[in-house]
Each structure stands twice: as C-alpha cells, then as structure tokens.
Amino acid sequence: MSSVATLGLAGKALAETAAAAPAAAPGADLPPNIPPWTRSLGAPTAKPYGTPSKYESSVIRHLYPGLTEPMSAYSTSPLQDLDGIITPNGLFYERHHAGVPQIDPAQHRLMVHGLVDTPLLFTVDELRQFPSQSRIHFLECSGNPSFTPPWGKTAAEVCGLLSCAQWTGVPLKTVLEECGLKPQAKWVIAEGADGAAMDRSIPIEKCLDDAMLVYSQNGERLRPEQGYPLRLLVPGFEGNMNVKWLRRLHVTDAPAYTREETAKYTDLLANGKARKFSFVMECKSLITAPSGTHKLTRKGKHEMRGIAWSGHGKITNVDVSVDGGDNWYPATLDAPVLDKALTAFRAPFDWHGEELMIMSRAIDETGYVQPTLQQLIDVRGKVSFYHNNAIQPWKIDANGEVTNGRA
Amino acid sequence: MSSVATLGLAGKALAETAAAAPAAAPGADLPPNIPPWTRSLGAPTAKPYGTPSKYESSVIRHLYPGLTEPMSAYSTSPLQDLDGIITPNGLFYERHHAGVPQIDPAQHRLMVHGLVDTPLLFTVDELRQFPSQSRIHFLECSGNPSFTPPWGKTAAEVCGLLSCAQWTGVPLKTVLEECGLKPQAKWVIAEGADGAAMDRSIPIEKCLDDAMLVYSQNGERLRPEQGYPLRLLVPGFEGNMNVKWLRRLHVTDAPAYTREETAKYTDLLANGKARKFSFVMECKSLITAPSGTHKLTRKGKHEMRGIAWSGHGKITNVDVSVDGGDNWYPATLDAPVLDKALTAFRAPFDWHGEELMIMSRAIDETGYVQPTLQQLIDVRGKVSFYHNNAIQPWKIDANGEVTNGRA
Secondary structure, rough: OOHHHHOOOOOOOOOHHHHHHHHHOOOOOOOOOOOHHOOOOOOOOOOOOOOOOOOOOOOOOOOOOOOOOOEEEEEEEHHHHHOOOOOHHHHEEEEOOEEEEOOOOOOOOOEEEEOOOOOEEEEEHHHHHOOOOOEEEEEEEOOOOOOOOOOOOOOOHHHHOOOEEEEEEEHHHHHHHHEEEEOEEEEEEEEOOOOOOEEEEEEEEHEEEOOOHHHHHHEOOOHHHHOOEEEEEEOEOOOOHHHOOOEEEEEEOOOOOOOOHHOOOOOOOOOOEEOOOOOOOOOOEEEEEEOOOEEEEOOEEEEEEEEEEEEOOOOEEEEEEEEOOOOOOOOEEEEOOOOOEEEEEEEEEEEEEOOOEEEEEEEEEEOOOOOOHHHHHHOOOOOOOOOOOOOOOEEEOOOOOOEEEEO | OOOHHHHHOEEEEEHHHHHHHHOOOOOOOOOOOOOOOOOOEEEOOOOOOOOOOHHHHHOOEOOOOOOOOOOEEEEEEHHHOOOOOOOOHHHHOOOOOOEEEOOOOOOOOEEEEEEEEOOOEEEEEEEEEOOOOOEEEEOOOOOOOOOOOOOOHHHHHHHHEEEEEEEEEEEEHHHHHHHOOOOOOOOOEEEEOOOOOOOOEEEEHHHHHEEEEEEOOOOOOOOOOHHHOOEOOOOOOHHHHHOOOOEEEEEEEEOOOHHHHOOOEEOOOOOOOOEEEEEOOEEEEEEOOOOOOOOOOOOOOEEEEEEEEEEOOOOEEEEEOEEEOOEEEOEEOOOOOOOOOOEEEEEEEEEOOOOEEEEEEEEEEEOOOOOOOOHHHHHHOOOOOOOOOOOEEEEEEOOOOOEEOOO
16 A cells, blocks of 8 residues: 655645644644534525636636637637646637627538539528437647747647547538439538638538538537538538538538638648648647646655547557657557547656657557657648647756747 | 338438529539538637537537536536547536535645555556556446436436546556555455545455556546546446545555445335445447437438447447337447447337337446346336436337337
C-alpha cells in the first residue's frame, strides 16, 4: 500500500493542519475548518437552466487570438480547463461566416432537390419523425492551428477549434432514399440558411455512409451557434463541411467548387498548386494538462492528460515523451474509445525541477502516425494553412512553468 | 428504395409547396421560402458561455410536482424533450436537503480519517493531481417515482429524477490507499459541506471498486447544484449516496445508520419492517418519445425512443410492446452500451388511429428483467416509497394524444 511519502503526491497530515489552526478545530472527528456554507441554507432548488459556479467564470470561449471582427470569426473551447471527451454545449467552439442567425424552427425548411425522383421540403418536426441515431463525434476546424507563428500560448490558442458531443439526428441516407436518388447522383451540395449561405460539396459515398441531419447535441436541441434548428454532420470531415442552419441539399453529378472549397479551405503547396478536397481531419492528439500557462507546484510524480482523435476512425495508441521525442512510452486510453470521437489518454511522468519537453503522438486504426511539424512541412511546404495535425510540444521549465515548446 | 408513399412518413413534394406559395418562390433551384436570416448578418461570435435558443425556453427543470418548498426539494430533467444519453449540465436533475451552497473551491477541504494509518486533509487542487478517470454513468434518485398516485403526466414527472453525464475524478481507492486503510476498515461515512451535512454509509467494497471523487461533469467543473467543487460518485447506487459538496470521509468498522439511511431512504414493507440498505438502483427503462402530453399528428409508421439503465451493469436487451404487454418485440440499442450508464433504444411501430398502450422492458447483464408495478407490489406491498423500477405504460388514444397509461 502506498503512503504519502512513496507517492510523493498531495495531502496534508491532519495533525499538522490542526496544530496550525487549533482554534478552528472543534474535535478530532471533524475537519478543523467548519465553513460558513455548512452553517446555513444554500440557494433554492430548480434554477430552470443551470449555470457554472461563479468561481469558474474564467472558463469561457474566446475569440481566436488576433481576431477582432466578430461576424466571420472563430471562438475556441478552453481545452486547458476541460476533462474527458464531452464538450459542454456552452463551451463548444464556434466558426461562423456571417454571425449566428436566430432561426424560428417553425419557419425553417430543408429542401432536397436535383438528381432525385421526388424533390421534397421538410419541416424540422417531420425530420424528427424519421428513425433516429445518437452518436458521439468530434468536430474540428481545418485551420486548427495554421502552419505559421505566432504560436498560441494555451491549449485553446493552439488547438481550441475542436470539440466533441453526442449528436442526435436522422441518417442522411434515410432522407435521400425517401426522395429517391437518381443513378447519376454523385455529390450533394449543402447550403446553410445564414447570411453567408455557406455551401460545400459532399461526396455521395459520405452521404450514404455516416452523415446525419442533426437536431440535438448532448441531449438538448442544437444551440443557435451550432446550427439550430438543423445541421449537417459529416463525421471526421473538416468543420465547415458540417453545414449549419441547413436549408438545402442539392443532389448533383459534380462538385460545385464553391468559394469555401476552392479559394478557401484548400491546402496550398510549395509549387503553387493546391490539394483538391482535403476533407478528412487526420489523426492528432494534444496534451491538455499540463499545458501552456499551467504551472507544476511540487516535485515528484505527475500525470499528463490529453485527447486524441482521427477523422479516419478509432484511436488505437497514444505515445508520450518527456524528452522532446527522443524516447516514447505508451499512454493509457480511457474507455469509451469510439469512431471519430475524442479519446481521453493519460500517462504518468516524474518532474524534479529539470527542464522537460512533453509531447503526445496518436496512432489510428489505419496505422497512420501523427507527424511532426517538420514532417508536414517537408511534404507540403510552408505556405500551407489548413490541416496542421502536427505533434504539439509543451516545455516545463525549472520553475515548473509550462509554455509552448514550439520555439 | 423507399418512397414517401411507402414509408408513409414526413416530407412534402416541392411542386405542391411551391404551388401553395408561388409568390415566394424565386426559382426552381431554391427553397420557395428565403427567410430573413438568410438576408442579414446574425449575432456576433463568442458569447463567452453559450445558452439555448430562445425557441427552446420551455425545456427547463421544474420542481417535482406537488413540491412548493425549494430548499429540501427536487427538480426534474425534461426527459420528454431530450435525446441520446448525455444530459446537459444545465438540465441535470437536482435533489438538495438544504439548498445549494456556494462554495469557494480554494477554501474547500476533504478530510479522510478514522481507521486509516495517516488521516489526511486535501485541497481540490491536490486531488486533481492524482491519476484521473473519466466515465459515463447515470444518476437516479431512489424515489423516482414513488409507488402511489397521483401519477405524473410527462416523462419528467414520472421519471425525471434521472440524468447521465461523463464524470471525471480520482478513484476513491487511490485516495484511501494514500491514507492507508487499517484491516478493520469496513465502511466509509461520507459527509457533505451543505447545511444539511448530508451523510451516508458506503460499504468498503464499493469504495475500493468503482467509486470516484469527482470534480468535473461533462468536461467542465461540477455545477454548484451537483456538488461543486467535489462530490462522491458511487455508480449505480441510489442518488443521495453520491454525496455532494463532499468534505469528510470517516473510515469505520460499521455503518453510521444516519437519518438518511434509516428514517429515510429505506423501503417499508407490508409487515412494517424495512429493507436494510437497498443501495443499488435496479434495471429500468422508459419510453421518452412519444410520452405523456406528446401527440401523434399523422397515421402510419413511427419510432418510439427511450432510455434504459441498471445499477448492476450493462443493459443487454430492451423489449417493447404496443398492446399493454401481451406481446413484446426487441428494440435496437444505440452504441455505446456502457456499464451503469443510460443506453438509448428505439423501435418502430405503426399507428392507424387505434388505441395503443406502449411500454418498454429492460434486461441487464445479470439477467434481471424489469418488473411490472403489480409484481413489485406483490413482493413489497403498497406502503413502499422508494425503488420503483416498474414498467411505465403510455396510452395513445384515437386522436393521437399520449397520456400516462397508469390508470
């Protein structure tokens, strides 16, 4: 059995504390400190919709560093303060191209037309009557982060355009089959009802695989900033293909080559050409604790914790390093390990006041290994912007302060 | 491939809609309705902590029907409006005995003492430094619902003292071993820091199995009404054993026989004796859609959806019936199916204007089958109050209106 000395961890011997504050100690069987909230009634039950403690008011979303324009903008999930794999809806990252429309669900319609036998219009209530599915999937912006400095300070600044939820909706396949797909149907152009009328081309194979028309997130209806009352979910594909405020599905025989899949959201290579249709978010991981701006306050045993994910399927392994990648050892994955979902990992490490460079490296079920930034640059050059899934280093200095290890 | 006529489901042929509102139809390639939110900018990005749409303002917690006193009170999760297995933190059910204390986490301490080698005091930050775990578990009040009328109208009124979340914390075993358990240690008395100083006796076997000291729920720190900054989680055990605002763990050789495990939270039998220590919440299920106050608005194919759970482990089967239990057929379980967590199920049914009595019956991995209310009464009599896990019937009448099938 371990003792305080052996584990070198937290906890204070009771006698010591009692001696330090003898006046407050009412007896051997009680903690020395009888706080005021134990001597009084608290707040009434049934705040109709609950909110976090006032002591957690710093755990919020922020605009992406450097952005000042709040309409076509991003906000990040505070990953350095979160645990587990579910992102609370109030802290789910945002990316909008024309702000957040306030949509009356009774007025909203989804049109399905083009290469179908019967073009159809649906209300949200009608879509809720189809057979439903609930699945846990991550969502990530493809520019999370870019390839160039300035590098972020915190986990949110480095990688906060990433969140994960349980989504409920109707398989897109069901609705397309309701309309009847013509044999020439190869793509579906999805369009949002926001002021940007965001549109993206989705290959028919994905539409007939695991794509969903989603109306609920983490149990309740979608939040406005997540597409209320209806969004497309294409699990594992880059964020903005998961079109929010979905109003139209145009079935076609070719992609639409919209602005957001040509001028934007493509990866420019060193030769001046761009990769065409880089849809899948590749395998990636991030240590969230300790991470930038955290501080280790004692020497001894610690645990590093983080998240791993892949747009190609399940995570099979996460390795971690404390010496900048010279040596690696396996982290433990927490159940459940799900398809295209965040997977929580953790690993022990020792710190005795020396400088450490901690990092994690995820591997998915296709065998793909998360690369270093240099490996990505070797292939794509330095003008690329999107799809940076490089290993993220955090430096722990002699004072225990944690900073971005990207020099 | 199915057509509208075959599936008998939702959707309106586009030509028909366009004909009904020809003035609004700008062209064959667009939905006839171009709403105002597509013609304007929306709200700015980065509401620091998001909230639901104003159109969902009816989806809230309510005081338990009949209660008017808000301090020692219950509020229910609106199960009839929720999907999937994750309850958003703002809608997680509440049960408090002296209101909700507002605790400063920097002032909070956990004392572990009694039959240990080294009594210890911990801060929350110290507990966060131990190796952590994240797991999805349900939580249910043992009086959910009682055995006697009036029966509730909605799913929330019938069974809303039930929710499910991903919890993060440190295994209780780790902390007890840090203190060093003496061989005589058989029970742990857990005490809360609220004005009620809620206390319950937990068998040492549970403490060394899957019990956790929890600081986070669905990613973020616990909400005040869920025990911020620290609660005990004893997965599968009745709600109030999961002591909130946890301040003390007293390791003993016998249970404390506190008020909340003797005068309250015991099941009185017909012979005047009470069952001793009915900790585990037995296997149960509930159809949430359609459920009381819902209405079917068309004839044809429908889907019933619900949740199942067991304090003994995983759900293996859910059967459903549309004829009051004379005939049963299997529902589909949605992944993930987890230990002591809600499991979502669904099953198709037809309705053509006849009266139906729909119900669900869960079976867990021990082979236990959810009983009828009459079966429970046959064993326990009618004076019992807690631990009613009976099958819940919903009646669909000729107009499609859904009411509680319990006459």
